[in-house]
Amino acid sequence: MSALTLAPPDVMIPVAARLATVDKETHDTFTLTLAANSREQELPAFAPGQFSMLYVFATGELPISISGDPAERGKLVYTVRSVGKVTHALVTSRPGESIGVRGPFGTAWPLKESYGRDVLIVAGGIGLAPLRPAILHVLRHRGDYGRLIVLYGARSPQDLLFRKQLSAWNYVPDTLIINTVDYGGLSWRGNVGVVTTLFRHVRLQPARTTAMVCGPEIMMRYVVRELLARGLSDEDIHLSMERNMKCAVGFCGHCQLGPYFVCKDGPIFTYGKLKRWMDRYEL
Amino acid sequence: MPTRSASAAALSVSALAELISTLQARGYQVIGPAVRDGTIVYSPIERLEDLPAGFSMEQEAGACRLVKRNDGAVFGYAAGPRSLKSFFHPAEIKLISAERDNGTFRIVSDAPSPPRTAFIGVRACEIAAVRIQDRVLLEDRYKDTFYETRRAHAFIVAVNCTAPADTCFCASTNTGPRAREGFDIALTEIVDDGRHVFLAEAGSAAGKELLRELPKAEPAAELRKAAEKALQDAAGSMKRRLDTDGLAQLLYDNFDHPHWDDLASRCLCCANCTLVCPTCFCVAVDEASDVDGRSAERWRRWDSCFTQSFSYIHGGSVRHSPKSRYRQWLTHKFASWSDQFGTLGCVGCGRCIAWCPVGIDVTRELAAFRTSPAAVNSQGGSHD
Ligand SMILES: Cc1cc2nc3c(=O)[nH]c(=O)nc-3n(C[C@H](O)[C@H](O)[C@H](O)COP(=O)(O)OP(=O)(O)OC[C@H]3O[C@@H](n4cnc5c(N)ncnc54)[C@H](O)[C@@H]3O)c2cc1C
Ligand code: SF4
Ligand code: SF4
Ligand code: FES
Numbered sequence: 001m002s003a004l005t006l007a008p009p010d011v012m013i014p015v016a017a018r019l020a021t022v023d024k025e026t027h028d029t030f031t032l033t034l035a036a037n038s039r040e041q042e043l044p045a046f047a048p049g050q051f052s053m054l055y056v057f058a059t060g061e062l063p064i065s066i067s068g069d070p071a072e073r074g075k076l077v078y079t080v081r082s083v084g085k086v087t088h089a090l091v092t093s094r095p096g097e098s099i100g101v102r103g104p105f106g107t108a109w110p111l112k113e114s115y116g117r118d119v120l121i122v123a124g125g126i127g128l129a130p131l132r133p134a135i136l137h138v139l140r141h142r143g144d145y146g147r148l149i150v151l152y153g154a155r156s157p158q159d160l161l162f163r164k165q166l167s168a169w170n171y172v173p174d175t176l177i178i179n180t181v182d183y184g185g186l187s188w189r190g191n192v193g194v195v196t197t198l199f200r201h202v203r204l205q206p207a208r209t210t211a212m213v214c215g216p217e218i219m220m221r222y223v224v225r226e227l228l229a230r231g232l233s234d235e236d237i238h239l240s241m242e243r244n245m246k247c248a249v250g251f252c253g254h255c256q257l258g259p260y261f262v263c264k265d266g267p268i269f270t271y272g273k274l275k276r277w278m279d280r281y282e283l
Numbered sequence: 284m285p286t287r288s289a290s291a292a293a294l295s296v297s298a299l300a301e302l303i304s305t306l307q308a309r310g311y312q313v314i315g316p317a318v319r320d321g322t323i324v325y326s327p328i329e330r331l332e333d334l335p336a337g338f339s340m341e342q343e344a345g346a347c348r349l350v351k352r353n354d355g356a357v358f359g360y361a362a363g364p365r366s367l368k369s370f371f372h373p374a375e376i377k378l379i380s381a382e383r384d385n386g387t388f389r390i391v392s393d394a395p396s397p398p399r400t401a402f403i404g405v406r407a408c409e410i411a412a413v414r415i416q417d418r419v420l421l422e423d424r425y426k427d428t429f430y431e432t433r434r435a436h437a438f439i440v441a442v443n444c445t446a447p448a449d450t451c452f453c454a455s456t457n458t459g460p461r462a463r464e465g466f467d468i469a470l471t472e473i474v475d476d477g478r479h480v481f482l483a484e485a486g487s488a489a490g491k492e493l494l495r496e497l498p499k500a501e502p503a504a505e506l507r508k509a510a511e512k513a514l515q516d517a518a519g520s521m522k523r524r525l526d527t528d529g530l531a532q533l534l535y536d537n538f539d540h541p542h543w544d545d546l547a548s549r550c551l552c553c554a555n556c557t558l559v560c561p562t563c564f565c566v567a568v569d570e571a572s573d574v575d576g577r578s579a580e581r582w583r584r585w586d587s588c589f590t591q592s593f594s595y596i597h598g599g600s601v602r603h604s605p606k607s608r609y610r611q612w613l614t615h616k617f618a619s620w621s622d623q624f625g626t627l628g629c630v631g632c633g634r635c636i637a638w639c640p641v642g643i644d645v646t647r648e649l650a651a652f653r654t655s656p657a658a659v660n661s662q663g664g665s666h667d
Pocket of ligand 3: 253557562563564565586587588589611612613615616
């Protein structure tokens with residue numbers, strides 16, 4: 001992982017980057033693109049699944065996954081759902097303003113390890129954001145992988161992210177994208193139901209499939225159950241976990257989950273690592 | 284053991300005074316134990332008389348009392364409420380200042396360089412705690428440079444502990460009463476038969492060099508023996524014990540043990556234990572900004588897993604019940620810490636026992652899990 005050039009004196013000190021664009025995805029979700037602040041500044045490379053700590057002046061700092069294409073250098077793309085103080089400040093920031101960045105941090109989706117295999121992506125809500133770099137990577141190296149299946153669930157049609165991109169991907173050979181929503185409304189012709197109901201539309205080859213899953217914890221539990229029932233092994237199921245984070249570098253203690261620090265041992269874990277802890281209520 | 288070398292010496296009380304002035308002359312700010320607010324805490328020390336000669340602290344679960352001792356011992360007390368954590372990993376520290384100009388901002392990291400500090404009277408458990416924090420803040424994937432700058436230039440005069448409190452159990456955690464590493468000079472105080480001397484041993488080149496400057500005598504074999512015996516007696520006299528064998532497994536396996544409810548019925552979630560604990564490192568970062576919105580600061584502050592906000596994620600806290608928070612604390616210190624960093628997160632200093640307002644005693648609570656292992660070890664309740 002390369003560090004930010006103009007390396008700050010301490011890992012806790014952000015570097016100010018320039019907010020280049022803010023694009024509306026849905027009523028509450030926006031994609032932000034950061035660019036270098038000056039000619040000397042070079043934004044770091046990242047691996048799909050990693051996150052940054054984004055700092056909004058006088059407001060606060062948050063973990064946000066990188067949602068852009070890992071092959072495109074010189075910018076950092078994030079997709080943020082406005083749910084509270086800092087995410088609201090982020091999505092209402094204007095192009096030209098500075099955003100503080102630290103990172104990238106954390107583990108990545110197992111893309112190298114999945115060469116030649118089928119890749120199954122299961123996403124719920126904003127959970128599609130950290131998975132998009134993985135999808136973009138597979139599409140860019142289409143020949144290196146087997147089938148690509150994306151199962152994606154959102155609350156309503158208005159909440160579906162990256163809709164245009166999703167339908168375009170459906171035309172790529174050996175690629176299957178299926179959406180569902182919890183509540184459809186009158187004009188919705190697509191699937192209705194939680195994301196696990198989509199499993200009946202696909203036939204998996206468990207021995208050659210790697211699953212990458214991100215969404216609310218409860219959804220991930222049900223997805224895991226489904227994947228295990230279809231014969232995937234613990235080690236072929238990868239989950240991205242969410243915990244409170246104040247540092248991202250193992251210093252603040254907030255992100256602990258059993259023996260792990262989600263910031264540095266995760267956020268992406270194999271189910272094999274998590275299974276002992278995931279079902280413990282209030283762990 | 285570092286005895287028997289030319290770097291050991293017998294120091295008189297007045298040589299201890301010279302140790303302080305020599306450190307000062309070398310530009311160190313000297314911090315040592317002093318009587319303050321009814322306890323003994325690390326404070327800036329100007330001279331020998333500032334040290335708590337003739338005082339001790341009686342400590343019990345939920346209680347700490349300053350008492351007089353009649354032998355004039357300078358270090359005749361065990362761990363006070365403050366640990367070196369207060370100095371190396373301060374309760375509050377400014378991480379950055381930022382200044383806004385027209386939507387863009389500039390980050391100023393204006394950390395002043397901390398003074399060179401010498402610490403006198405540092406117990407073995409305390410040094411072990413610093414080593415544990417080193418592991419977390421310096422020797423893991425990232426380095427905390429705020430900690431590093433404070434830690435790096437510290438000069439440490441350890442005191443091998445001959446006066447453990449009733450709350451101490453460092454013999455069980457193998458972190459005392461003798462300091463084995465991590466000091467520049469270690470003292471063992473001997474007060475008997477009208478003599479008052481310190482057996483001094485150097486633990487570093489700097490310590491050796493400093494000892495050379497002090498008036499001293501070659502330590503007699505008898506003094507070494509007396510020191511050895513005093514430390515053995517101290518280890519043997521500890522009232523509290525902790526069986527550390529298989530502790531991690533015990534706690535992991537007893538996630539649903541009814542004793543957690545019993546604990547939760549007593550614990551106030553006041554966070555005292557995490558604040559006094561010399562190894563607890565958790566922090567939060569708070570934002571402060573001025574009224575006109577032109578400048579902002581980010582402050583790092585000690586935080587505690589006993590607060591509800593600690594585990595907050597959008598929608599609610601992961602650990603909302605006091606029971607789950609107590610369980611996180613105890614399980615972190617005595618189980619997951621070993622997985623994370625290879626040691627217990629506890630050095631047996633007993634601070635959390637003495638400073639718990641309701642007198643919760645980790646040694647007793649942990650023992651309770653052994654005597655009554657949960658009948659059923661269910662894999663947690665069903666969630667949602
Ligand atoms: C590894 C990781 C990656 C993430 N990636 C994304 C992403 O790509 N897009 C996105 O929209 N959201 C993402 N999140 C969630 C995002 O960080 C939270 O939605 C955000 O912290 C909410 O903060 P707030 O101030 O807007 O909300 P409030 O509810 O007002 O939160 C108050 C404070 O609590 C803390 N907090 C609250 N929720 C979380 C949370 N889920 N995780 C960590 N701290 C929290 C923060 O310190 C926050 O400032 C990610 C979280 C993690 C841990
Ligand atoms: S847990 Fe208690 S006894 Fe152990 S190091 Fe912390 S304060 Fe001391
Ligand atoms: S999680 Fe709790 S016990 Fe562990 S270091 Fe943090 S405050 Fe201490
Ligand atoms: S976010 Fe601070 S330790 Fe993981």
